[in-house]
Amino acid sequence: xxxxxxKEDLGPVNKLMVIEAPEVARKAKAGQFVIVRxxxxxxxxxxTIADYDxxxxxxxxxxxxxxxxxxxxxTLKEGDELIxxxxxxxLPSQIENYGTVVCVGGGVGIAPIFPIARALREAGNxxxxxxxxxxxxxxxxxDKMRSVSDELIVCTDDGSYGRKALVTQPLKELxxxxxxxxxxxxxxxxxxxxxxxxxxxPFGVHxxxxxxxxxxDGTGMCxxxxxxxxxxxxxxxxDGPEFDGHQVDWDLLLARQRTYLEEEKLAREKxxxxxxxxxxxK
Amino acid sequence: MAQQPKTxxxxxxxxxxxxxxxxxxxxxxxRNFNEVALGFSLETAMLEASRCLKCKKPKCVLGCPVExxxxxxxxxxxxxxxxxxxxxxxxxxxxxxxxxxVCPQETQCEIQCVLGKKFEPVAIGRLxxxxxxxxRTEGGLEMPKVQPPSGKRVAVIGAGxxxxxxxGDLARFGHQVTIFEALHAPGGVLIYGIPxxxxxxxxxxxxxxxxxxxxxxxxxxxxxxxxxxxDELLGEEGFDAVFLxxxxxxxxxxxxxxxxxxxxxxxxxxxxxxxxxxxxxxxxYDTPVQIGAKVAVVGAGNVAMDASRCSLRLGADEVxxxxxxxxxxxxxxxxxxxxxxxxxxxxxxxxxxxxxYGDEKSRVRGMRVxxxxxxxxxxxxxxxxxxxxxxxxxxxxxxxxxxxxxSPNPLxxxxxxGLERTRWGTVVADEQTGRTTKDRVWAGGDLxxxxxxxxxxxxxGKRAAADINLFLRGMKIPVxxxxxxxxx
Numbered sequence: 053x054x055x056x057x058x059k060e061d062l063g064p065v066n067k068l069m070v071i072e073a074p075e076v077a078r079k080a081k082a083g084q085f086v087i088v089r090x091x092x093x094x095x096x097x098x099x100t101i102a103d104y105d106x107x108x109x110x111x112x113x114x115x116x117x118x119x120x121x122x123x124x125x126x127t128l129k130e131g132d133e134l135i136x137x138x139x140x141x142x143l144p145s146q147i148e149n150y151g152t153v154v155c156v157g158g159g160v161g162i163a164p165i166f167p168i169a170r171a172l173r174e175a176g177n178x179x180x181x182x183x184x185x186x187x188x189x190x191x192x193x194x195d196k197m198r199s200v201s202d203e204l205i206v207c208t209d210d211g212s213y214g215r216k217a218l219v220t221q222p223l224k225e226l227x228x229x230x231x232x233x234x235x236x237x238x239x240x241x242x243x244x245x246x247x248x249x250x251x252x253x254p255f256g257v258h259x260x261x262x263x264x265x266x267x268x269d270g271t272g273m274c275x276x277x278x279x280x281x282x283x284x285x286x287x288x289x290x291d292g293p294e295f296d297g298h299q300v301d302w303d304l305l306l307a308r309q310r311t312y313l314e315e316e317k318l319a320r321e322k323x324x325x326x327x328x329x330x331x332x333x334k
Numbered sequence: 335m336a337q338q339p340k341t342x343x344x345x346x347x348x349x350x351x352x353x354x355x356x357x358x359x360x361x362x363x364x365r366n367f368n369e370v371a372l373g374f375s376l377e378t379a380m381l382e383a384s385r386c387l388k389c390k391k392p393k394c395v396l397g398c399p400v401e402x403x404x405x406x407x408x409x410x411x412x413x414x415x416x417x418x419x420x421x422x423x424x425x426x427x428x429x430x431x432x433x434x435x436v437c438p439q440e441t442q443c444e445i446q447c448v449l450g451k452k453f454e455p456v457a458i459g460r461l462x463x464x465x466x467x468x469x470r471t472e473g474g475l476e477m478p479k480v481q482p483p484s485g486k487r488v489a490v491i492g493a494g495x496x497x498x499x500x501x502g503d504l505a506r507f508g509h510q511v512t513i514f515e516a517l518h519a520p521g522g523v524l525i526y527g528i529p530x531x532x533x534x535x536x537x538x539x540x541x542x543x544x545x546x547x548x549x550x551x552x553x554x555x556x557x558x559x560x561x562x563x564x565d566e567l568l569g570e571e572g573f574d575a576v577f578l579x580x581x582x583x584x585x586x587x588x589x590x591x592x593x594x595x596x597x598x599x600x601x602x603x604x605x606x607x608x609x610x611x612x613x614x615x616x617x618x619y620d621t622p623v624q625i626g627a628k629v630a631v632v633g634a635g636n637v638a639m640d641a642s643r644c645s646l647r648l649g650a651d652e653v654x655x656x657x658x659x660x661x662x663x664x665x666x667x668x669x670x671x672x673x674x675x676x677x678x679x680x681x682x683x684x685x686x687x688x689x690x691y692g693d694e695k696s697r698v699r700g701m702r703v704x705x706x707x708x709x710x711x712x713x714x715x716x717x718x719x720x721x722x723x724x725x726x727x728x729x730x731x732x733x734x735x736x737x738x739x740x741s742p743n744p745l746x747x748x749x750x751x752g753l754e755r756t757r758w759g760t761v762v763a764d765e766q767t768g769r770t771t772k773d774r775v776w777a778g779g780d781l782x783x784x785x786x787x788x789x790x791x792x793x794x795g796k797r798a799a800a801d802i803n804l805f806l807r808g809m810k811i812p813v814x815x816x817x818x819x820x821x822x
Contacts, residue, residue, distance in 0.1 A: 075561055075562075076561065079560070079561060089518055093612070093615075093618060093619040093620055094620050095611065095620040095621040096518070096611075096621075120620060121620060135518070136518040136554075136555045137555060138516070138518075138555045138556075138557060139557075139560065139561070140560060140561075141557070141560060268603060268606055268607060268611070268621070269516075269517065269606065271516050271557055271560075271583075271743065271745060272583075272584060272743050272744075272745060273583035273584065273585065273602050273606070273743055274585065274600060274602045274603035274606050275585050275587070275599075275600040275602065275603050276599075276603045278594055279594075280594060285587065285589065285593070285594060290745065303696075304594060304696065307596060307695060307696035308594070308596055308696070310596075310695070311596045311624070312622050312624070315616065315617070315622035315624075318617055319616075319617050319620060319622075322617050
């Protein structure tokens with residue numbers, strides 16, 4: 053079940069996988085995610101849906117190798133199978149014709165932004181997209197984003213490709229020079245979403261962010277993913293993953309994301325040690 | 335036809351006492367996840383079974399939510415006929431190894447036991463466990479009669495006690511059953527909630543395998559309300575009936591300041607990390623669970639007992655139960671409270687949290703609590719706890735587990751028009767039949783009653799299966815006649 057049909061390297065740490073999951077593909081909508089498990093002792097991790105194809109019955113995932121499970125996932129090959137693939141989870145993005153919209157994808161956040169951008173364009177919006185990463189090697193899907201956007205701005209923090217800027221700079225310029233932006237979507241690392249929301253707040257444009265808290269079940273039964281939005285506790289897995297970026301308690305989210313830093317380090321080191329031992333034994 | 339009670343002519347001093355259950359020593363078991371209760375030997379089991387008076391009008395059966403023929407299995411056991419005991423037990427109970435461990439027999443069958451009026455009741459639960467364990471490990475499972483295929487299909491949503499029982503009975507009635515489970519492992523609370531030391535997971539796996547062997551299909555990793563909706567199951571997916579046994583999996587929080595600090599868990603999250611994801615075996619298993627040195631578990635139900643006892647086993651130095659009412663009102667099973675106290679858990683009654691403090695990294699460093707006193711009874715009949723003004727004080731803790739109870743998870747209700755719910759989120763369903771207000775949809779277990787017991791969920795699953803069977807076979811018996819049939 054859940055066979056890996058295609059596997060691609062998108063750079064040094066980002067990987068793409070196309071998974072055979074016809075039932076999930078049939079129901080998937082932009083903004084949703086899946087929970088994945090790759091072996092019996094494995095943890096359950098949320099991964100955003102980067103694309104879905106109802107005809108082919110596939111879901112595309114893009115992930116960054118940051119910890120044991122994503123590193124392990126990155127070692128799987130075409131033909132291997134995931135043992136759990138739960139979805140589609142979360143509430144879909146609120147796609148409407150807002151007039152003109154801006155979609156901002158930071159780093160691996162470009163992946164979930166893509167289907168949202170496409171859906172917004174299909175709903176009749178004039179779409180301006182901004183994609184950015186720390187450096188050229190971490191960018192991906194520029195062509196795909198260009199194909200669904202009316203305007204595309206590409207930037208890198210270090211200037212190795214496109215404009216040398218953080219994504220918030222071109223975004224601020226757009227807000228300063230236009231007053232017709234109906235809604236903004238911003239997805240990327242929490243710190244990027246925080247500063248994007250802070251950037252747009254003075255302009256009063258609603259900014260949807262997709263929160264990436266720690267999860268266990270992903271179906272609302274445990275509360276591991278809880279965040280505070282507008283002073284109220286919300287579960288990212290069932291009330292989100294998208295929320296009004298101006299209402300999110302970013303510091304709490306960032307703190308809670310750091311809950312298991314020590315355990316994550318231990319697990320990663322243990323896995324890397326085991327991989328070296330296996331490789332050395334050959 | 336009526337037998338004389340076996341021990342009627344023996345003098346009272348010759349009557350054997352209720353046999354104690356051998357258990358791991360408290361200070362040893364508080365640091366391991368092995369099963370606490372070790373089980374009877376055959377000799378002890380037969381001796382305990384021989385205490386049964388074989389009453390002409392057995393009261394014990396009336397106390398059992400699934401109406402196990404207790405006198406029948408107990409007397410077979412007393413005669414040493416373990417096979418006959420197992421057959422008698424399995425006739426009504428698909429999951430006896432589980433019930434024998436987690437049922438509150440003391441408030442169900444054993445409280446009705448006639449012997450218990452003057453002496454200690456027959457240890458029915460322990461005998462049930464013995465017979466079930468024997469069958470599973472030595473005797474070999476005997477397949478019950480399964481009726482020929484009816485051609486009808488039923489979707490059972492939730493592979494917990496209600497769903498597994500309903501599915502097992504429906505499969506025996508000859509219907510094609512598909513069980514949809516959201517998690518990656520079946521069992522519901524049996525697998526994520528109740529810890530290994532109370533209910534070993536290989537027993538849950540074996541009981542699930544039994545239900546599958548009757549012909550039920552298991553589809554894991556499937557969230558109804560997301561992947562399929564109830565209307566789709568009844569429509570294009572072609573099911574003739576749906577049983578909802580999704581339980582009460584939504585955690586409750588107090589909504590006090592500081593409740594989102596790192597180190598505050600819902601009991602669901604804590605127990606899921608420990609039991610389902612085996613966090614106590616990290617890093618062999620990938621999911622971690624963090625426990626500090628001083629833990630406060632808020633609540634005093636069975637879940638709170640489980641959470642506090644798991645905390646000890648994870649290495650906490652000191653574990654506290656913080657409960658707003660008094661010892662008399664504690665809802666947990668007496669046996670669980672007793673085991674918890676033996677293991678060294680400290681009970682703080684008439685105490686309620688007010689605020690949780692965090693450090694600069696948002697990690698729990700303490701909790702403010704307030705003393706309570708009991709006022710007038712509330713809607714549940716229990717005396718309402720009222721805070722004593724000015725009695726606040728701070729306690730030093732680094733982990734807090736909220737075990738306040740749960741309510742139904744609403745995901746399943748998406749696109750299930752016509753399914754009436756109460757204001758607490760539970761599904762409205764007939765107590766006898768499990769029928770809901772939605773055509774061809776039945777429901778039972780915690781989803782209907784709110785948090786209750788494994789066995790009452792099983793009873794609801796049984797009653798619903800019986801009614802679904804009548805419906806699928808085109809038969810409709812009025813409720814009064816059905817009750818008469820059951821008693822015959």
